[in-house]
Amino acid sequence: MKLFADVNEELRKQIKKFTIIFLIVAIIFFAIVQTFDLPSEVSGLYFEYAEKMASLQMPYSDFPAEYPPLAMLLIFIPRLFSFSPFTYEIAFGVMVYIALLAGLICTYKLADMYSDKPRRYTDLYIILCMCFFEFIMDRYDIFPTMICLFALYFFKTNRMNLAWVMIAIGTMTKLFPALLAPVFLIYLCMNGRGRDALKGVGICVAIGIASMLPFFISDPETMFMFLTYHMDRGMQTESLVSSFLMLFDKIGIIDIGYQFNYGSDHIYGPVPDAIAGVMLYIMIVLIVATYIMYGTIVHKIEEKDAFLGIILASFVVVMLFILVNKVLSSQYIIWMIPFVVIACAIMDPVWEKRTEIMFACALALTQLAFAVNMGSFAPSIGGRIDATSPYPTLGILLLVIRNITLVALLGYMTKGLLSLGHPGSDGEIAGQHDPIKE
Numbered sequence: 098m099k100l101f102a103d104v105n106e107e108l109r110k111q112i113k114k115f116t117i118i119f120l121i122v123a124i125i126f127f128a129i130v131q132t133f134d135l136p137s138e139v140s141g142l143y144f145e146y147a148e149k150m151a152s153l154q155m156p157y158s159d160f161p162a163e164y165p166p167l168a169m170l171l172i173f174i175p176r177l178f179s180f181s182p183f184t185y186e187i188a189f190g191v192m193v194y195i196a197l198l199a200g201l202i203c204t205y206k207l208a209d210m211y212s213d214k215p216r217r218y219t220d221l222y223i224i225l226c227m228c229f230f231e232f233i234m235d236r237y238d239i240f241p242t243m244i245c246l247f248a249l250y251f252f253k254t255n256r257m258n259l260a261w262v263m264i265a266i267g268t269m270t271k272l273f274p275a276l277l278a279p280v281f282l283i284y285l286c287m288n289g290r291g292r293d294a295l296k297g298v299g300i301c302v303a304i305g306i307a308s309m310l311p312f313f314i315s316d317p318e319t320m321f322m323f324l325t326y327h328m329d330r331g332m333q334t335e336s337l338v339s340s341f342l343m344l345f346d347k348i349g350i351i352d353i354g355y356q357f358n359y360g361s362d363h364i365y366g367p368v369p370d371a372i373a374g375v376m377l378y379i380m381i382v383l384i385v386a387t388y389i390m391y392g393t394i395v396h397k398i399e400e401k402d403a404f405l406g407i408i409l410a411s412f413v414v415v416m417l418f419i420l421v422n423k424v425l426s427s428q429y430i431i432w433m434i435p436f437v438v439i440a441c442a443i444m445d446p447v448w449e450k451r452t453e454i455m456f457a458c459a460l461a462l463t464q465l466a467f468a469v470n471m472g473s474f475a476p477s478i479g480g481r482i483d484a485t486s487p488y489p490t491l492g493i494l495l496l497v498i499r500n501i502t503l504v505a506l507l508g509y510m511t512k513g514l515l516s517l518g519h520p521g522s523d524g525e526i527a528g529q530h531d532p533i534k535e
Contacts, residue, residue, distance in 0.1 A: 104202070107215075107216055108205050108219075111201065111219045112201065112202070114223070115197070115198065116194075116198070118223060119227075122230050123194075126230060127186070127187075127190075131183070137182075138235045138236055139185065139186050139235050139236075140182035140183065140185060140186045141182075143172045143185070143237070144176070144185045146162060147172055147173050147175065148176070150173045150176070155311075155312070155315045155316075156169045156312070157312055157319040157322040158319045159315075161322060161326075163322075163326045163327070163359075164271075164323055165269050165271065165323050166269055167266060167308055168237060168241075168269075171270065174192065175188035175189040175191075175192060189234075190234055192240075193233060193239055196243045197233070197239065197243070199243060200242075200243045200246050201222060204219050204222045204246070204435070205218070205219045206250065211442050211443045212442050221438050221441065221453070222435075222438045225437070225460065229434075229463075232427055232430075232431060233428075236428040236431070237271075238428045238431045240270055241267045242431050242432050242435060243435070244263050244266055244274060245263070245267055245277060245435060245436075247263045249277075249407070249439065253404050257285075257293045257296070257297065258296070260297075261300040262304065264277055264281070264301060265305060268301070269308040273418055276384070276414045277411045280410045280411050281297065282294045282298070283391055283392045283395060284403070284406075287392065287395045287396050288395075288396075329359075330363070330424060331369065331423065332365070332372065332373050332376075332423050333361050333362065333423060333424040334362040334496075335426060335496055336423060336424055336425040337420045337421070337425060337503070338369075338376070339364055339425075340493065340499075340500050341497060341500075342368060342369055342372075343364060343488055343493045344493050344497055346364075346487070347487075351366065351368050353366040353368070353369055354366055354485070355485050355486060356484065357484035357485075362484065362488075373423050376422060376423050379421055380417060380421040380422060383417050384417050387410065387417060387511075388410075390514075390515075391514070397518040398518060399517075402443075404443070405443045405517065408440045409440060409514040410514055412433070413510055413511050413514060416433070419433075420503055420507060427466075427467050433456065437453075437456045440452065440510075448509075448513060451509065452506070452509065452510070455502055455506040462496075462498055462502060466492055466495035469489060469491050469492035470488045
């Protein structure tokens with residue numbers, strides 16, 4: 098695979114640097130988790146799932162599971178090389194390292210097409226990943242995120258079949274990669290490449306059927322459990338709407354309650370329950386509107402900026418999926434890392450700097466909010482005595498500010514996408530940052 102070919106000296110140094118940093122941070126991470134006996138999604142839920150599959154139990158039909166079929170496969174693989182929860186964690190960490198390493202190489206090669214300093218963007222990639230290390234190591238979200246990055250790389254290098262395979266695999270691992278498919282389809286169809294688009298649909302359908310077939314054979318009634326599980330959820334506390342509802346509750350405008358279910362904190366009450374019922378429809382409308390908007394401007398985007406248009410359109414729909422949703426778990430921030438890094442490599446320097454600042458602020462606020470709301474010291478600052486107690490005021494304010502920052506970033510990227518449809522306009526996002534190595 099050409100992704101791993103032609104590794105130059107600078108990239109080798111980046112790989113070595115990343116490997117050393119990863120090992121150091123991973124040792125610290127595992128030492129802290131083991132010393133303080135911290136709860137772990139990997140050694141807890143994932144290992145439990147893997148044990149059941151190792152004993153030949155089928156996901157969905159033999160035991161309930163919230164993740165799509167290929168996610169369950171990823172969760173099972175580390176069990177083949179482990180014999181306890183801790184060794185399972187180590188094996189899972191090795192898989193994370195491999196995924197991140199492939200992402201690093203992919204990032205370098207994409208950045209090298211647009212910048213004479215691709216190392217700057219692999220450094221940015223490393224920094225963002227290390228700053229969110231505990232979520233990357235203790236959730237499986239990094240795998241579909243890297244699969245999206247691979248899909249973008251293969252699309253850019255005109256290996257369409259591989260790009261569509263990545264989209265299909267990503268969708269059957271975590272649903273959000275499916276959001277990239279209409280962006281790809283719109284670009285291909287508007288550029289007279291309907292055959293590539295039709296072939297892509299066929300590849301996705303074939304992989305989707307192949308992934309679901311074992312579960313259809315096992316028990317057709319439970320095969321879509323991973324979808325119905327999330328449909329039944331209420332308003333998770335970190336979501337955009339929930340953060341404001343919690344603030345309104347604090348100042349006495351509405352009344353809400355807190356509960357722990359579906360593996361996360363949620364709020365309930367007349368207002369959040371009513372809003373939860375319409376969030377899906379609002380999200381669908383906004384995402385479809387974005388596709389339509391992209392379709393109306395894609396033919397106006399100059400060829401040199403076409404890939405940036407694909408990046409930005411993909412970023413906007415993924416952000417809408419995150420923000421206009423009942424659930425915004427902290428690890429969802431991971432999904433945005435490749436889009437931010439690659440967009441920054443192509444953008445005008447002013448847009449690049451502002452994007453980096455906004456995303457860094459969102460990441461830092463996510464970490465602070467998680468520490469305040471979930472940390473062991475939360476009771477000392479006014480909340481979180483147990484799962485039914487309210488979040489502390491500081492934690493709610495951090496979530497509100499974080500979510501406002503994400504909305505601002507979404508708006509900024511939408512503005513950038515629209516500017517691509519008006520080449521030569523003032524403030525054009527790629528106006529001063531033409532590709533130099535196409």
